[in-house]
Amino acid sequence: MPLTHDRRIFLYAVLGGTPAVVVSLWMLWSGTGSLNKQITLTLLIVACWLGFAAAVRGRVVRPLQTAANLLWALREGDYSIRAHGARFGDPMGELHAEINSLSTLLRSQRLSAMEATALVQAVMEAIDVAVFAFDAGGRLRLANPAGQRLLGTPADRILGCSATELGLAECLEGEAVRVLATSSFPGASGRWGMRRTSFREQGLPHSLVVIADLSQALRAEESKAWQRLVRVLGHELNNSLAPIKSIAGSLAALIRRQPRAPDWEEDMLSGLDIISARSEGLTRFMQAYSHLAKLPLPSLSFTRLDPLLRRVAALDTRLPVTVLDSPDTSARIDSTQIE
Numbered sequence: 107m108p109l110t111h112d113r114r115i116f117l118y119a120v121l122g123g124t125p126a127v128v129v130s131l132w133m134l135w136s137g138t139g140s141l142n143k144q145i146t147l148t149l150l151i152v153a154c155w156l157g158f159a160a161a162v163r164g165r166v167v168r169p170l171q172t173a174a175n176l177l178w179a180l181r182e183g184d185y186s187i188r189a190h191g192a193r194f195g196d197p198m199g200e201l202h203a204e205i206n207s208l209s210t211l212l213r214s215q216r217l218s219a220m221e222a223t224a225l226v227q228a229v230m231e232a233i234d235v236a237v238f239a240f241d242a243g244g245r246l247r248l249a250n251p252a253g254q255r256l257l258g259t260p261a262d263r264i265l266g267c268s269a270t271e272l273g274l275a276e277c278l279e280g281e282a283v284r285v286l287a288t289s290s291f292p293g294a295s296g297r298w299g300m301r302r303t304s305f306r307e308q309g310l311p312h313s314l315v316v317i318a319d320l321s322q323a324l325r326a327e328e329s330k331a332w333q334r335l336v337r338v339l340g341h342e343l344n345n346s347l348a349p350i351k352s353i354a355g356s357l358a359a360l361i362r363r364q365p366r367a368p369d370w371e372e373d374m375l376s377g378l379d380i381i382s383a384r385s386e387g388l389t390r391f392m393q394a395y396s397h398l399a400k401l402p403l404p405s406l407s408f409t410r411l412d413p414l415l416r417r418v419a420a421l422d423t424r425l426p427v428t429v430l431d432s433p434d435t436s437a438r439i440d441s442t443q444i445e
Contacts, residue, residue, distance in 0.1 A: 112167040119159035127155050169198045176205045185213035236317040242310055244269045244278060256317065258293035277302060277315045285320065296321035346388040353377045
């Protein structure tokens with residue numbers, strides 16, 4: 107068995123004094139003197155030798171035991187204990203000073219972590235957005251109160267369940283940011299927007315899913331869009347109906363006039379032509395809006411940039427654009443030429 111540190115220190119202290127003890131005892135017992143004197147001096151020399159060796163061992167072991175106890179307290183989370191005799195210029199005192207500094211630092215970091223955790227918990231409980239955390243196996247590890255209300259189940263019953271069992275399997279697949287096809291959950295219904303991101307906990311990958319209700323925002327945007335549409339339609343209808351109403355009134359007055367003017371038929375035909383043109387323009391306007399409502403979904407594709415820039419530059423001659431053809435047939439824009 108290898109010797110422990112304290113026994114090794116004691117052995118070195120004993121070995122360090124062995125030559126002097128051996129010489130002293132040899133000189134004592136080789137000389138002339140009474141037996142009682144020789145025995146007394148021998149016991150004194152051996153006692154001092156072993157006693158000082160044991161004292162050396164204690165002076166080395168006790169500070170190390172104190173440091174071990176302090177580190178054990180830090181490992182257990184007790185940062186209130188401090189080492190005495192912490193001073194610079196003394197190797198053991200510097201060790202105790204560094205342990206005290208480490209304890210102070212860990213205490214402040216724990217307080218900061220506790221405050222940050224409390225802040226995150228308060229935010230998670232206050233926000234009206236469902237937040238879920240899944241591990242690499244798709245098991246639910248965290249759900250805030252909004253998420254629990256969305257699923258209509260308390261946390262103690264859903265933690266550990268798979269995303270498939272909770273009806274959230276589509277949130278872990280596909281695009282990270284999109285509108286969910288699911289319109290209802292056990293606890294609520296509406297239009298839902300989803301955002302997914304990843305993080306690591308203890309080195310293992312996790313997925314963070316945030317689900318927000320878009321119904322109110324979509325209704326507000328639809329209301330604004332309808333208001334803009336009504337304003338545009340009202341403006342265009344007034345632009346067409348006001349002349350029609352004015353010309354129709356003028357033609358009615360022309361017909362009721364007695365006697366009629368010699369060229370009243372020409373005025374009548376001219377007025378009817380204007381009414382017809384205005385009506386036809388209003389019809390084209392309504393058809394254009396009808397086609398706008400039936401536009402197909404956009405199809406994304408790659409396109410060259412230089413023809414587009416030349417077409418834009420042709421529409422606005424005040425926009426100088428320089429297009430440089432690169433060897434890879436792609437277009438590069440000199441940004442210093444665009445104002």
